[in-house]
Amino acid sequence: MGVETMQSQTDSLDAFPCGLTLGAPLPPTVLRAVERELNLRHAKWDTRVGNVSVLSPEPVLMHNREWRWLCRQAESASRELLALEQEIVGRNDLQELLGIPVNLRRLLQGKSQEARPVVRAFRFDFHPTAKGWMLSEVNSDVPGGYGEASTLTSLYGQHSSGLVAPPDPLVIWADAVESVAMGKVVALLYAPGFMEDEQVVRSQAKELGRRGFQTYLIQSPFALKWNRGRAVLRKSPATAIDILVRFYQVEWLTQLPVWTGWKGMFHGGNDTLVLNPVVSAISESKRLPLCWPYVSERASAFRDLLPETCEPANIVGMTREDWVLKAAYSNTGDDVHLGASKTAYEWSNLLGNAVRQPRRWVAQRRFDTSELCSKGGLVKPCVGVYVINGCAAGAYVRLSRRQVTDGYALEAPLFLSDFEEDGWIANRLG
């Protein structure tokens, strides 16, 4: 590549800070056909909140160079998180600092390196800002969005020629599971009543089923009986489980009665692998940055991407618009409170509550996500990059109309290319 070409690429990228833009929208009739396909054949049932579609007509386009950079950062951060987990797993004081429930802390003690190779999946939620990419959080306990990142991208791709998709995280995840499986029987655990969760495990089960795995969906740990690291389905005939896919938040598990047998998962790792392993509760805590002063792992990639994080008590009296209060364990934008969107009275109450229960909350400096101009108005992208067993593996992209990426955010596929070659001049970051 000549100097002139490189200069041209730099100029072009300046027009797309963070290398993002939106592609041409699917025509409404095609979008509805994609939605029907997702609903009726791919177990993706939450394409609407109420009567409003949350499928973005426009795909998100990312420059290859930017994608490679995100992948490197996410891979580095995942290695750091694994090292942090190993360091913290033996430290009760740090687990307490993280807000890990006391009954879980007892079980984590001495739970060090797994006896067998496991599958570790992370999803790092990146946001473009005027200062570059920022990470709002990592989902290391029960990262979802596989079906969307996989099927949605595939279906859009069928209607848009020339678009190159990043790797399919569902396929890579299933490859990883297959590589560590000692047998072909998998149980997938999720909480009852949540079709959003059921659809995630159904997409995983379907992918495993294609590979010859026998899959069982279960809604309670009580469905399993544990004996020396081996889980068996409590049904007749009893079926031994080789792998337990846990799509059930670890902090929810700790709230279940003991007799449900949820603690058995902590004795896995021998005959029945638990994925993700429960030690992921450490890196899932949004309070993890508060451990920096007490650990030897520098975690520089992860640390540099995260906004300033501190105890709620440290922000008392500060300008509320600059801060966000997050629950130590929160998902999909629940229990995330932006000071800017609260009245002084509301913020005072929230902050007071957080200060009284510091282990349950953390304060994070607010950052402004840059906006993309979509057909439906300005949207804030969140690019959730998967890292599976150390390698970046596709992304789950959401476009939020608000600062917090929650269940109302639009879901969009991600495609990669070199902008100038494809003449992308559509939309720009605001």
Added chain:
Amino acid sequence: MDREQAWMIWAPEESQWGRWTKPALFSFLPETLSSQSELPIPDWSALSQGDTAVLVELPGPQAVIAGLQFARFGYRPIALFNASPFAPEIKVAGDGGFSNPIVDVARIVWTIEGYSASLEEMHLPASAPPAFLIDANRSRGPLFPGAGMFDNRSVVWETDLPEAEDLQRAGIRRVVLVQTNRVFRYDLVGILLSWQTKGIEITTQAFAQPWSPRKVVVKSPGKVAVLIRTFVKWIVFKTNSFGAFGNIAHPSGG
């Protein structure tokens, strides 16, 4: 008729209410629907009024049939069943699971399958007021299900039904709750209260009885009831993302 056609009949794009139909059950219909059944002619009648919406809360298949009978009186049935059946006969390829579901959702699927043609033949106008269909058995079952049971219980979330403003914009001033017994289940109370507070008249009507909806005043549940429900929700249904009872709720996935 195939699965997609059935979906289009139950969730027509030309109706503003069609977009509320929940797709989960329809994904369990066979690719090609089997022979259709004849819809029983109701021995009861209902008055169709443009300013009235119906909320049918009856045990699964009965809710479907009642919804179709309401269609004879000019209402558009909107299926809000949001659960999976998991009967082995309709398992999708690659899935596995227990064949002992707590809620008999499979019969709802079969009922929808059996009467889709009947609904199509009615040629309801786009302006037909809605008859929202929910399963009265949706969350029934043991507090702690036994091993080997497929826990497919579900709840109605606030976002599953239109807000009062949506109803009012469509000219709906009154909702008739059709049940066999007048019980306000915990997940509906918040929705009914919200409608009532914003000016929607709530009335109740016993199913298959002479049409005479009675106005009721929905009250906030007492402290004991709230405690019991909180406990049940805590144990069975973790607080989810979009939440009933004003809870902010969320699925597991981050």
